[in-house]
Amino acid sequence: xxxxxxxxxxxxxxxxxxxxxxxxxxxxxxxxxxxxxxxxxxxxxxxxxxxxxxxxxxxxxxxxxxxxxxxxxxxxxxxxxxxxxxxxxxxxxxxxxxxxxxxxxxxxxxxxxxxxxxxxxxxxxxxxxxxxxxxxxxxxxxxxxxxxxxxxxxxxxxxxxxxxxxxxxxxxxxxxxxxxxxxxxxxxxxxxxxxxxxxxxxxxxxxxxxxxxxxxxxxxxxxxxxxxxxxxxxxxxxxxxxxxxxxxxxxxxxxxxxxxxxxxxxxxxxxxx
Amino acid sequence: xxxxxxxxxxxxxxxxxxxxxxxxxxxxxxxxxxxxxxxxxxxxxxxxxxxxxxxxxxxxxxxxxxxxxxxxxxxxxxxxxxxxxxxxxxxxxxxxxxxxxxxxxxxxxxxxxxxxxxxxxxxxxxxxxxxxxxxxxxxxxxxxxxxxxxxxxxxxxxxxxxxxxxxxxxxxxxxxxxxxxxxxxxxxxxxxxxxxxxxxxxxxxxxxxxxxxxxxxxxxxxxxxxxxxxxxxxxxxxxxxxxxxxxxxxxxxxxxxxxxxxxxxxxxxxxxxxxxxxxxxxxxxxxxxxxxxxxxxxxxxxxxxxxxxxxxxxxxxxxxxxxxxxxxxxxxxxxxxxxxxxxxxxxxxxxxxxxxxxxxxxxxxxxxxxxxxxxxxxxxxxxxxxxxxxxxxxxxxxxxxxxxxxxxxxxxxxxxxxxxxxxxxxxxxxxxx
Numbered sequence: 019x020x021x022x023x024x025x026x027x028x029x030x031x032x033x034x035x036x037x038x039x040x041x042x043x044x045x046x047x048x049x050x051x052x053x054x055x056x057x058x059x060x061x062x063x064x065x066x067x068x069x070x071x072x073x074x075x076x077x078x079x080x081x082x083x084x085x086x087x088x089x090x091x092x093x094x095x096x097x098x099x100x101x102x103x104x105x106x107x108x109x110x111x112x113x114x115x116x117x118x119x120x121x122x123x124x125x126x127x128x129x130x131x132x133x134x135x136x137x138x139x140x141x142x143x144x145x146x147x148x149x150x151x152x153x154x155x156x157x158x159x160x161x162x163x164x165x166x167x168x169x170x171x172x173x174x175x176x177x178x179x180x181x182x183x184x185x186x187x188x189x190x191x192x193x194x195x196x197x198x199x200x201x202x203x204x205x206x207x208x209x210x211x212x213x214x215x216x217x218x219x220x221x222x223x224x225x226x227x228x229x230x231x232x233x234x235x236x237x238x239x240x241x242x243x244x245x246x247x248x249x250x251x252x253x254x255x256x257x258x259x260x261x262x263x264x265x266x267x268x269x270x271x272x273x274x275x276x277x278x279x280x281x282x283x284x285x286x287x288x289x290x291x
Numbered sequence: 292x293x294x295x296x297x298x299x300x301x302x303x304x305x306x307x308x309x310x311x312x313x314x315x316x317x318x319x320x321x322x323x324x325x326x327x328x329x330x331x332x333x334x335x336x337x338x339x340x341x342x343x344x345x346x347x348x349x350x351x352x353x354x355x356x357x358x359x360x361x362x363x364x365x366x367x368x369x370x371x372x373x374x375x376x377x378x379x380x381x382x383x384x385x386x387x388x389x390x391x392x393x394x395x396x397x398x399x400x401x402x403x404x405x406x407x408x409x410x411x412x413x414x415x416x417x418x419x420x421x422x423x424x425x426x427x428x429x430x431x432x433x434x435x436x437x438x439x440x441x442x443x444x445x446x447x448x449x450x451x452x453x454x455x456x457x458x459x460x461x462x463x464x465x466x467x468x469x470x471x472x473x474x475x476x477x478x479x480x481x482x483x484x485x486x487x488x489x490x491x492x493x494x495x496x497x498x499x500x501x502x503x504x505x506x507x508x509x510x511x512x513x514x515x516x517x518x519x520x521x522x523x524x525x526x527x528x529x530x531x532x533x534x535x536x537x538x539x540x541x542x543x544x545x546x547x548x549x550x551x552x553x554x555x556x557x558x559x560x561x562x563x564x565x566x567x568x569x570x571x572x573x574x575x576x577x578x579x580x581x582x583x584x585x586x587x588x589x590x591x592x593x594x595x596x597x598x599x600x601x602x603x604x605x606x607x608x609x610x611x612x613x614x615x616x617x618x619x620x621x622x623x624x625x626x627x628x629x630x631x632x633x634x635x636x637x638x639x640x641x642x643x644x645x646x647x648x649x650x651x652x653x654x655x656x657x658x659x660x661x662x663x664x665x666x667x668x669x670x671x672x673x674x675x676x677x678x679x680x681x682x683x684x685x686x687x688x689x690x691x692x693x694x695x696x697x698x699x700x701x702x703x704x705x706x707x708x709x710x711x712x713x714x715x716x717x718x719x720x721x722x723x724x
Contacts, residue, residue, distance in 0.1 A: 163571035167683070177684060178688065181570075195507050206585075290609050
């Protein structure tokens, strides 16, 4: 497709017959490559490791509803580094538009619900991943009332009261280019993020820094790495070699079976803000 | 065309923003004086231009070429403040816009034109960015229409106000703020101004979407937005416009106030809800209802500037800490680009943003309600919350009859007396010292 548009924009003379032939050829090629990988699905895995001395956890002080929130040990969760220096809450998703979805996952947006819980005066999980059309249930298992201010940009933002034991269901009609912030206006220290993608190919790294995206169609895809403090992660070091990845985008060739990206070291400087 | 892009802002201090906001720096002032010198005596006014949303452009790391791309698209779609253009997708009435746009003048039959500049621009700015010359003096600041977020309306939280909502605000003004009533203007003029506010807002939203779209481009797009009708109109402009057109269908259905309960009982129920864990009003509006429960929150407009300020401060700290001696040529180049960007952002925030202010929850003892004092207005606020502000929506949590009880309690608050005589008396200046 690109070839034909380039020719046009440069104003070169293209015989009329060429155009449909070119388009047809491109379409056939696309069909062929899709057919070659039709039955192969791979799992993308990896681990994010903090490059530098693990930062100390910063305690937060509850200044609202102290009788309830004061009991919980609250921490600043902007950067969570585990015992093995694993970086938690790194967002990874497949950027490619219109990517083929594995038949087993095709119904996941309809059948599974994502829960974001107000628990212990914090959000659980800290970063939630929801698909377009999938239900997000915002719950409150605390003894006090909360509100959840969902600052989506492409989807209508919302800010519903979530009383103790209550819940609010949200769905999103379009994807978000960056994770949207979810906050509680009553308890200003409460912050979390919501990743909204059009397919199931997204993940958030766990406490040990590992992530896994299952059943990705084989072939070349583009991954996006994001972290709330680092923003788009512009550099990863794999096997001692630093690799600049513009805008946090990394092209990956997916083969059938496991595709381990290995230990990706994220330099401490990326998180300085 | 040069005026469409950023003028080099001269000031660096927020104290100068007043001047900056109106004249856009020495550069703009110079052009203005020059243009005036040429046109004075001919009865013509120098042409006016929309200002680019420089805070967003800088936040998105747009290059000058990319800023120009946005300017060009916006110019083609929306025209200029003197000659507004419309596309059918906007669903706007060109005749009304014509009445509101342009310099203040009278047409051949003596009808006043240029209503926006006569009545609105000194606070809301020519661009509708809330950066008119008086803006820095006002508290709260005048509304910046560009994000398309409006507080006082009859629709659900994220929805646009209806045309009637805008007319009501123009007609009544906003109590407790600097927004006056324009009830002395004819209905046709108020109507034209409401249409023009929608036009400015749609333009601002389109600008924001265009600026945010650069990041999502694939690498092979070479930093250029697709120049296709599908992207520019269908996926960008029409999306913003459709929300405005759908506003009247999004109106909140309000059941009548329960009639089978004495007012005093309704107030008592409302009071219990106000202090209760479900409605939780007390957390922000305070145990006294004086609006002192939550003093350090921001509305969305101010929060954006607070966050930009933080980003700049953090970036400057990192740039200072960076060791340039050990850097490779590539790293050094990146470091210099980062410093240039920080300098630009600092300049932009000095000239194109007002100093952020916190948003206090409403003091409910005063009986002054910005979105209107009708029971219905208070119902809307509690049901839908306030868009752009921390106030959450009670919808789905508080049943309609309970919302009415809260409305009744709120309306009783300015007259509620519960304590020592004199303790509730407002402090006058001499008593404070």
